[in-house]
Amino acid sequence: MDKDIVLSVRNLNVKFSLRGKVLHAIRDVSLDLYRGETLAIVGESGSGKSVLTKTFMGLLDANGWVDSGSILYEGNDLAQYKTEKEWLTIRGREIAMVLQDPMTSLNPLKTVGAQIEEALLLHRQLTPAQAHQRMIEIMTDVGISDPERRSRQYPHEFSGGMRQRVVIAIAVACKPQILICDEPTTALDVTIQAQILQLIRDLVHKYHLTTVYITHDLGVVANVADRVAVMYAGDIVEVGTSREVFYDARHPYTWALLSSLPQLGVRGEKLFSIRGTPPNLYLPIKGDAFAPRNPYALKIDFEERPPFFEISPTHKARTWLLHPDAPAVEPPAVLKRLKQEEY
Ligand SMILES: Nc1ncnc2c1ncn2[C@@H]1O[C@H](COP(=O)(O)OP(=O)(O)OP(=O)(O)O)[C@@H](O)[C@H]1O
Numbered sequence: 001m002d003k004d005i006v007l008s009v010r011n012l013n014v015k016f017s018l019r020g021k022v023l024h025a026i027r028d029v030s031l032d033l034y035r036g037e038t039l040a041i042v043g044e045s046g047s048g049k050s051v052l053t054k055t056f057m058g059l060l061d062a063n064g065w066v067d068s069g070s071i072l073y074e075g076n077d078l079a080q081y082k083t084e085k086e087w088l089t090i091r092g093r094e095i096a097m098v099l100q101d102p103m104t105s106l107n108p109l110k111t112v113g114a115q116i117e118e119a120l121l122l123h124r125q126l127t128p129a130q131a132h133q134r135m136i137e138i139m140t141d142v143g144i145s146d147p148e149r150r151s152r153q154y155p156h157e158f159s160g161g162m163r164q165r166v167v168i169a170i171a172v173a174c175k176p177q178i179l180i181c182d183e184p185t186t187a188l189d190v191t192i193q194a195q196i197l198q199l200i201r202d203l204v205h206k207y208h209l210t211t212v213y214i215t216h217d218l219g220v221v222a223n224v225a226d227r228v229a230v231m232y233a234g235d236i237v238e239v240g241t242s243r244e245v246f247y248d249a250r251h252p253y254t255w256a257l258l259s260s261l262p263q264l265g266v267r268g269e270k271l272f273s274i275r276g277t278p279p280n281l282y283l284p285i286k287g288d289a290f291a292p293r294n295p296y297a298l299k300i301d302f303e304e305r306p307p308f309f310e311i312s313p314t315h316k317a318r319t320w321l322l323h324p325d326a327p328a329v330e331p332p333a334v335l336k337r338l339k340q341e342e343y
């Protein structure tokens with residue numbers, strides 16, 4: 001496969017310092033992003049999904065830093081970027097982000113149109129008239145009707161879903177290479193969620209975007225992603241095509257995530273939930289971080305961190321269960337239902 005890599009993360013470690021203690025938030029992550037793909041990142045709260053993608057845009061909180069590793073983008077190592085001046089060449093222009101809560105991304109004191117035009121003028125050489133025309137086009141692209149009138153309104157005059165459309169308009173205004181969507185629909189009603197998801201899919205197509213889609217809802221992933229990366233405790237533990245991760249998952253943590261999908265629940269029965277809690281990232285982790293919660297854990301899981309084992313050229317997982325000497329373990333029976341639903 002000769003796939004064009006847009007962004008290449010290698011052995012990335014991110015740490016935060018809090019009250020004199022150090023938290024190891026991203027633990028030696030490597031990941032490639034291919035041009036034009038939609039990659040979903042899934043995992044429980046605190047697994048590092050947001051922190052990982054924030055490092056691509058220089059948006060780590062002030063108490064955080066890239067401790068080691070590289071983030072290659074068009075021949076530059078973003079992990080070495082220090083100044084705002086450097087980041088402004090990337091942020092918004094090359095890589096744009098849509099966050100969960102549209103209100104935090106918008107300025108309540110400026111009209112929606114002015115904010116989209118501002119984004120355009122920041123990164124492109126346009127006359128004010130050109131910027132206005134382009135702004136109207138983009139508002140139409142993101143499905144806001146009567147754009148001339150609505151562009152003169154303020155964020156509070158928009159519904160939550162419409163506000164998220166404005167945020168998306170600002171994100172795609174400068175035709176970035178990469179669009180990062182961090183739980184973009186979590187704060188919205190279910191029906192609106194589906195519309196925003198569809199909008200993102202349409203724009204990805206129209207603007208040839210490479211997309212990272214962060215969600216804790218694996219159900220969403222099946223519909224949007226080409227590939228899925230599963231994160232646990234600051235590490236990617238399994239990555240593969242959507243099909244591979246859904247129908248042929250190999251990491252017990254991915255099994256647990258899949259088992260808790262509502263579509264596998266039997267009416268009247270309690271949904272499966274993963275027992276225990278994720279590890280404390282302030283303390284060193286020995287072995288496989290998931291071992292204490294893993295019903296299939298082997299002795300070695302508590303001692304040595306598993307390497308990645310390759311299942312196919314596109315599919316790999318970090319679990320000792322894939323070692324040739326490991327005992328044969330069947331995935332939970334409930335996952336067979338996912339396979340049956342395939343056709
Ligand atoms: N500024 C900070 N200071 C200290 N720790 C932080 C800071 N920002 C994030 N962390 C920690 O880094 C880890 C990863 O956080 P992150 O926000 O990436 O999780 P997430 O996977 O995005 O979770 P969620 O699904 O809740 O958004 C967590 O343990 C979190 O507490």
Ligand SMILES: [Mg+2]
Nearest residue numbers: 049050051182
């Ligand atoms: Mg997050």
